[in-house]
Amino acid sequence: MNVKGEVIVDATQEEVWNALNDPEVLKSATPGCKVLTEVEKDSYKAEIALGIAAVRGEYEAEIKILDKVAPNQYRLIMKADSKMGFIEGNAVVELDFNEPKTTIRYNGEAQVGGLIAGVGQRILSGIAKMIVKDFFKKIAKEISTRTAI
Template identity: 65%
Template sequence: MEVQGQVKVKAGKEAVWKALNDPDVLKKATPGCNSITETEPDTYKADITIGIAAVRGSYEAEIKILDKDEPENYRLVMKANSPAGFIEGDARVELQAESDSVTIIKYDGTAQVGGLIAGVGQRILSGIGKLIVKDFFNKLAKEV
């Protein structure tokens, strides 16, 4: 499943970059995130509860930020497991300054699911994935 889009943030590029690398901001922006802990530089463990029917459940996730080019872009890799299955994602996140006080966050990635979750139709999963990602970036924009 492919997930891509963009969101406009009313903040400068440096402030947006800082927010995208701040565990407290990531916790607030991630839908259903109960906790997030940095286990080593740019690697996090998170406890996430998703309340959307097809993927409902508690997930233990590992999130890695790779290939950083501050403050331009990075690669985000996520693996989340629950009794119902797993979700894996890999995305490129890019920041573009529209002005000194407006930044556009572009994201482009893929996600795979397995286990019982995979039994749900691809169309439904794609819609849920896009909803969760869009919610994350909209919440992040409010935190900057």
Template identity: 30%
Template sequence: MQMTDSQRIAAPREKVWEALNDPEVLKASIPGCEELVKHSETELEAKVKLKVGPVKATFGGKVTLNDLDPPKGYTIVGEGTGGVAGFARGEAKIHLEEDGPDATILSYEVNAKVGGKLAQLGARLIDSTAKRLAGEFFTAFGEQVAPAPVPEFTETANGAPEIAAAESAPGDEQKKGWFGGLLGGKKKQVVDDPKIGDPAE
């Protein structure tokens, strides 16, 4: 099974490289990861709980970082066993390319193999699950490295918090004007229309 993809991360390449070597970031990014212990600069031990179709299993195994080329990338190799569920082996070649001073293109090429009950589930299910897990990992990793900005809050006149208004997109003023005219114009017509007399008359 092979797959390739890439993702743009809104962070400098050095920061992305540091995160790729941070066990806490990796643990938070790996789907179902319960433990990730770093034994050395290139060796880690992991425990991951996964569900592939009808098969649920907890895999324990080792992860090795090879071909280190900081801050351009490395190859991450993993091998784990899940008891009667079988085993999984794989490697991912990760390459980091600068996209301006504040962004990075993370490209990856994954090769994986499974055995035991997992292999009996069929190549289509294995491939779709692997692609989903890889997508979840790199999405979570990107959020760890470059989290989405938190809305800014300001205080109103009475001290209540208020989310700062975003800049108007092109055409917004025209929409506001049309909508405001629709509401404001009707309200003004009710007040100023000479045909409408005083309710008391």
């Protein structure tokens, strides 16, 4: 399923870029993230607890940031496993600065397997889009909090 959208942040491109590469920001923005541990540069393991419909459960996740072109874009890869199945995502995240705001654009694919996949595609697509949009909205909120200081 395709997941794409954009969020406008009242901050410079560098401020947004720095936030998108900060493990603490990533942890606070990832829905249900209890633990985020950097295992090597731009590679993380996470414990995530989601309480949303068919994807409800505890997940062990791997998150990687690849193909960086600072401060313009990178590719974000995520794989999460639980007793209910798995969720995989791969997205390109692009930043576009138009003073005084920066637009975060994301475009990618998500796949599910296991028992989770038994849920209707339209429902899963809606849940995936909601989770991703929530992530980027939380990134924007975190940046706004940091730049207000």
